[in-house]
Amino acid sequence: MASTLDLTPRASARGVGSNADTIVYGYTAAGSAFERATHPDYFGWLEHVRSAAGCTRPIRLAGQLLTVDASTGRVLEQRHTDGMPDATIYTACGNRRATVCPSCAQTYQRDAFQLLRAGLVGGKGVPESVAAHPAVFPTFTAPSFGPVHVRVVKRHTCTNRKRCDCRAEPCHARRATDPAAGLCPHGRPAVCWARHESGDAVLGRPLCLDCYDHDHQVVWNLFSGELWHRTKQAAERWLAKLARRRGIPRVEIVSATGKTRKVPPVRLSPGKVAELQARGAVHFHAIARLDGVDPHDSDAVVPPPAGFTVDDLVDAFRHAAAQIAFHTPPHPDRPEGWLITWGEQLDIRPITTGLDGDVTDGMVAGYLAKYATKSTEATGHTSTRLTADTIGDYADPDGDHTARLIDACWRIGRPTGTPTPLSQRPRPGFVQRWKCPDCGTHTRYAACPVCVAQRQASLDTDPTKACSANPYARLRRWAHMLGYGGHFLTKGRRYSVTFQLLRDTRVSYRRHEDQAHEHTAAGGPPADHHDDTALIVGTLTFAGVGWHTLGDALLANTAAALARERRITGREELAHELATTADTMSAAA
Structure with a gap:
């Protein structure tokens, strides 16, 4: 049994192993996992982390949970995370990017599919x-x-576009009567006779970086x-x-x-x-x-x-x-x-x-x-x-295509306003000494200098208000997305349901699906199940990010990977059964 995610840090998207902030000395990842699996409360721990089992960087929360009767305000049950496995509650990070967290991205993808399809065929309130x-x-x-390397297939004969092996046309073919006709103004070739394959690394790269805008x-x-x-x-x-x-x-x-x-x-x-x-x-x-x-x-x-x-x-x-x-x-x-x-x-x-x-x-x-x-x-x-500390690792005006795009974001998004020199600023007039009702500062300025400084600091750190004066300032904020910040x-509001509705429905389903679970619940005996009038009030604080040990990451991600494979296999079998039934019915008709 092995985890589907690596246990070593990566430069682009960090793996689960790099998130573990507690190392069990004397054990490898497999040894740490074996120690966890031999504990008497292993099934309770597995049930405790089930909601975040496949997450690469789960969020750990610590604090108190109160079950309160909504009608009377009486506390029905009181629990603290100190009595739970690892003394924390694990919750999934919810990241939508598949390269960052495959499990959370899969959940987001399924919600997106249901949301988009409901707007076309109805259901879920539509x-x-x-x-x-x-x-x-x-x-x-x-x-x-600017011209870039492309793969153009005029007529596809393949059955699967993901594994397309059709013969492509030449990338940038050009008839030239003299040798100079095939050169760009910078003296580089402006033609490409290659027939690129689907996974060619040069696809999307400019023929000439200096000609590209x-x-x-x-x-x-x-x-x-x-x-x-x-x-x-x-x-x-x-x-x-x-x-x-x-x-x-x-x-x-x-x-x-x-x-x-x-x-x-x-x-x-x-x-x-x-x-x-x-x-x-x-x-x-x-x-x-x-x-x-x-x-x-x-x-x-x-x-x-x-x-x-x-x-x-x-x-x-x-x-x-x-x-x-x-x-x-x-x-x-x-x-x-x-x-x-x-x-x-x-x-x-x-x-x-x-x-x-x-x-x-x-x-x-x-x-x-x-x-x-x-x-x-x-x-x-x-x-x-x-940020200003990390931009130098990615931006380069003379680098590759991506480095030049990031450099363009940082350069165009620079502050364009020039402050007026102190010698040219009008001298403020003083008024009778007064006390600011907000901060209590005594001053002779017409406006409190302390409050003005605080408001200016909030404007400088608020990207939405800072962009009102410079519409290009958002380029620096979204330089890692090559300028796209949407x-x-x-x-549309009337197109379909919301992600929040789908998440609330999933939470409600999970709260009631395991009421008769045969294993011992995490943190002690099974809790009493209350009716819908009970509210769960939590006073939770942030306790960290990542799994407790490398072995926990190995067990949790492997269990989640097996669950994903079972769901995928089940959907494929169901689709095959439905297709077979439809073919049989059409043949009988």
Whole structure:
């Protein structure tokens, strides 16, 4: 029995072994695991850590748990973590990145799949009538910032794109009448006749690093969320104009303030996932569902007016993608700003519900959920948030492609304001001596200097307020993400349910699934189960990160890996059984 994760530190994503902060001397990891497994309370410990068993960096909490009757306020039960195994409570880190924590990322991926699919077929609080709404699957890409190595297959003959072995076209073929025609302005080759394989390391790398516009790319990543927002608004305006041309009246609704206003009879309910390509540019995979508007309940999900089809959605997004473009605010390095627009590659496919069709609801939800757990791994860069002390380890203006992108983020995101010299500042006028009611400072200044300094310090450390003066300041905060600081999965409020609802449902299920567990509960005899009127009040504090020993990490991660394999095998067997049953029924028909 061996753990599925390494027990030694790594430079990119630290393994479980590196998180253990207590070393059992005289034992190897296997010996420490054997010692834990021979303890009488081993099954109690395993049950105690079950919720965080597969987490690479679980969070340890210590404190007191009180079970209180909600109606009377009487304490029904009192427990302290000192009486539990390891004197702590383990909780999963909840990281969505698969390279950081595979177990938590898998949970996030499954929640994302259920969330996205519910918006297409209904369920979990979403009406099943949404399956009949028109829906499309658009993919928006970034423009070209310079030629990069690519793999282009004009006609696929493979059955599995993940293991595609089709013959690719030459990367950058060019006919040249003279030898100089194949060189860039920096004297480097501007052609590439190689037919790259799927896993070639040069894919996404520029042909010439000096010709590539790294500044434009990181700024585009920064403003790509605003570009998507404007594109969605433009598509909704196009659909509203289409409804007006077809004679469909606007709908009167009552706002939250009690005022009556008229709105278009159709609206979009989108969801999108951001993906970083190998070149480090963001592109978006989206789901757009067309809904109607209920005049009596503006939050209700109702079908659109009759006559609207998937073709109308396709036309709306094509029109919006070609129309939307804007320039960023001025910057000292580029006073005219950078142009933010979509690339030429735009793919919009209709979504069909069920098992028939080229793009089904299950395929789209699975595709987007898979990319929701990825980050900058495609570029070969993985790091935490960079600071002035660590930026030198990753940024290099003369380095490789990723190092130049990080350098561009740090350079463009620098403070651009120049303070006024002291000799040119106006001398403040004094007033009669007074006492500040907030801090008690006696001063003759019109404003308390202590409070002003504290407010300024809070502004300097608050990224949301600091960015109001310099729109490029966020580039330094998100330099480790190559400039992209948005969420990797977002959705409209009416599209589907929330992650919080799915997590609360899972917690409620786990609280009741093991009420008759045969093993001894962690920390003593089985606790009394109270009704739904009981509240659990915890006064827990942070006690550390990581497993207690290397052996604990080995046991916990191995148990979680075996559980994941059982679930995967069960799903595969169930899918095979359903497919066999469907084939038998179709043959009998």
